[in-house]
Amino acid sequence: MVPLSWYLALSAVLFTIGVVGVVIQRNIIVLFMCIELMLNAVNLTLVSFSRYLGDVTGQLFVFIVMAVAAAEAAVGLAIIISLFRNRETLNVDEADLLKL
Amino acid sequence: MSSILESIDFYFILESLIKIAIVFVIGLLSPVGMNWVERRTLALIQNRLGPNRVGPFGLLQSIADGIKFVFKEDIIPLAANRWLYTLAPIVMVIPAFMVTIVYPFGPEIDLPFIGPTKMYVTNFNVGLLYVLAMTSLGVYGIILAGWGSNSKYSLLGGLRSSAQVISYELSLSLALVGAMLQSGSLDLVKIVENQSGWGGMQWHIFMFQPLGFIIYLISAIAETNRVPFDLPEAETELVGGFHTEYSSSLKFAMLFMAEYVNMLTVAVLATVVFLGGWNGPFVKDFPVLGLLYFFIKISFFMFLYIWLRGTLPRFRYDQLMNFGWKVLLPLALINIVISAVIGLIVY
Amino acid sequence: MEQIAIDIPRLLFLAFAGIAVVAAFNLILQRNPIYSALSLIVTLCVMAALFLLLNAPFIAVIQIVVYAGAIMVLFVFVIMLLNIREEESKIDRQKYLKWLAAPMFLALLAQVFAVIRYVDTTPPSIPSANAPGGNPAESLGTVESIANAMFTTYVLPFEATSVLILMAIVGSMLLAKRDSKQDIERIETALDAEQAEQEQAHLAAEKSNKEVAA
């Protein structure tokens, strides 16, 4: 039996990699993929808790998270396409019409 | 370390390995046989002779082709992305072969010397979903081949194909839902066993799933990129589609093999879910008959593929998309509603 | 500290975890989006294997169908559609963020390992507030158990998901479709009306100016 803490550690590491990716990546699509990675890391946490608590809620939650991720991906990629139609770059730094 | 060794059931592993080897060989050889049948049948339909020089009736032609694939020089186009170009065939062939482990070829048969043996490598609780998952991974091979070749024909072929596969996968999965509702399981073996009534003829296609079967069949043909939905490799517009840049080397052989194994998978799924799998008259008394029935049903689908290829013209791309989204998908949804209502009434 | 027992699940876990972490790093360090996407697909598939290890076959298969089979296909498809090749080496205006990333990473990791030590040393006090009766370890994670929960306790979230999906369909269709002829016409009429109004106002202003001058 693998200890719960190993799963939690792995998912925390993956989540952190995702966060770092969001910070350092400049390509919008890759940035978006990093967010997906973060969501997946959370899924791992949920499933491992579900297993170790003997409670199905965690897996249900993962199911909902997947539906949300799918919806988010569809909308997000549509936004990226509509941006790309108007301006041919996918570098976050160049989307700077609205300055800070 | 001793604890690891103790925890392993060697007999089980040996049995599984032998089964996997058998299934793998079937997977490897089926393209050869199917290809020969396809060429000869097409020739028959088109009033030609077809391959007839190598071996009796040209039977060895495909094997000769296979040998040629292995020994031909492997050319990677200059502009291609070497890494993706090489990866694509591998990505395509692995999921295709991974599905073969859940093919339920027949019922439990009492083999001489060995005892009762299940005629499949394994089955699980979510077998049907596993098949869908693996087939959905196959699309990456096409996409990567199209992208990695760095040629416009390949790219267009890859784009078309991925759009087509995504679109038709929806109606394909939804068409299966009706049968799932009736059998109440996602386990392929249980689905087959559920159809064993009526002396082995209580197939789902007769038990309220004719519409589901038709939807499944059409989407399956589109899913495997066969005529009349072979847009991704429409020779007249796209040369060879996503595999334009793959010369007849081992890589091409892999793409080719993956396509045929996918066709096999789709046929197996149709057989299992709609045509009762190994079920048929007298299977209860002579389980070996199950294997024969299974083979006959698969062959029927294979012949259907070739027949369609010999007779039907190709769809136009917009027609294809419209058909998928505006006809098949709603029909599949209606089928689910019908199945649910029937399920409420009958069960 | 006691000897860590090595058994097959642990070996498998370590192998999968290694692949997942390497692939995740590859995801964030690649310059070419398609390689990033491929690394993410690898991570997702490995994650499915981990779910199998956790005795959650349904979630594992759904993970592959939904994430690897649908979401990532969409990503790769968009990368192809927009034909994004290698990023040209541009001047990275936010290079300092990379320096920010390293300490952030270390801090988070330190925190993570602190928690893990903590979790390891504290035994769980209660199994669950709402653990179902019977032997959950056997049935947990099968299609039946998930379906049972989904259509009883979680029926409302399940139904609400349909609203979410419907909305996502409407939204993405709206944003991604090309302007149809009808749309362009409508926008042009609106803009024309705007322009006409402005011109009229301009004329009126000139007229009043003239009147004032007169």
Add this chain to the structure above:
Amino acid sequence: MQLENLGLYYWAIAPEIIVSVVGVIIMMVDAFSSRGARKLNAVIALAGLIAALVSVVMLDGLGSGSYFSGMVVIDPIRIFFSVTILLAAIVAALLASQFLKDEGLPPGEFFSLLMFATAGMLLLAGAGDLVTVFLGLEIASITSYVMAGYRRYDLRSNESSLKYFLLGSFSTAFLLYGMALTYGAAGSTNIQKITAAIASGQVNYPALLLIGAALMIVGFGFKIASAPFHLWTPDVYEGAPTIVTGFMGTGPKVAVFAAFIRVFVIGFGPQDSEIGIQLHTTWVTVLAVIAALTMTIGNVIAISQKNIKRMLAYSSIAHAGYALVGFLTGDFAPVAFYMLAYSIMSLGAFAVIQLLARAGDQRTEIADYAGIGFEAPALSFSLAIFLLSLAGIPPTAGFMSKFYVFKTAWDMTPELRWLVLVAVINSIISVYYYLYPIVVMFFRPLVPGFIKPRIAGMTMIALILTLLGTFYLGIMPNRLMNAMSRPPAVVTQITVK
């Protein structure tokens, strides 16, 4: 089947059902009617929203309790926040008609998205379980991303939508991680059960609970645009179409506040156990600091803004800070009242800006407003009133709501009196930048090329409604406050009807 045992009681989610069904109806009507069914869509949307409003009021009669196995609850928090959300949606629907016509945008999708967003917010406001909190939040957010990019031929709108989307989903991941850790620690996702677990001290890993709460603060903090997670707000508010800005600055924020209150004030409220006390003091301290930061940053940066939409964006950050002060009192009523008042005046201000900005949001610099005071008196005076109300000048809603929040905080939480002082100082600072556009409008020469905007009937209704609301809440708030000050019912058992 024992469906009765599941707590499936559809009246308990009547508002959500009405709103989403109307969303689908609008899509159908739009698909099968000839183009230009804008008015019809707007009327259907309004009818649906008003029906939902009626059903929300009727929810009160059902009595408090939790339904659908604890997925939704009926309590005063849900009722008051739902009313605010629906009012915001009604005003947005009233304004949308003219906006869509002026810009030549497709109406059907807009109204159905508005409906789905509202359904998500209502679900969020009534969520009794972390699963429904997450789902409601995502329905509301994803719809907002689409609506921010609704003017899809406009680059600014695209960018706004993209930034909102990226940062929104980034924060969602944090929120979700927080929820996962809380689930692991408390063994349940149900807020009541979490409370019970904390109260009895039966928490698996107390450290995980603390980290989970921290991550949830990050997630919620992003959604309500509190500092230091506010960076997306000005860009998104500036780029989105103005009425969308108005709507997403109010509706989702109100709904998130409702969920925030339910998770933190009720779920992680003061408990007797050791972990409960530790958790409560920790989050109260953290949120107090965040509130102070939020108000100060919002107000200070707002002073230097040249664009009125950006200015209002920073002002909305500051208002989130004031609302957080109410949050810390541990009572929902000040926050509910504050959010209602804020929604009304903010939507009113955005309505006027939308009219003055014209198609494509061309004129949103404060300089563009020079001298229009007496050219378009109705609009200018309304804008002035809304700005004064936002600044908190009596006798408007803004004054009353701030007074209510600050007074409650001063009385109920003596240890946080420093925060109230910070808030009062901040309100005084804010008067400066709210007065600036008013000065520009009335005391500067008219800029050439100003066209007096045409005001359509529905827009007029919206403006009158918001004006009346601003004064009503400012002058006669007693009835509402009395209704709200019933003690929030602590739901202890699952009621099945």
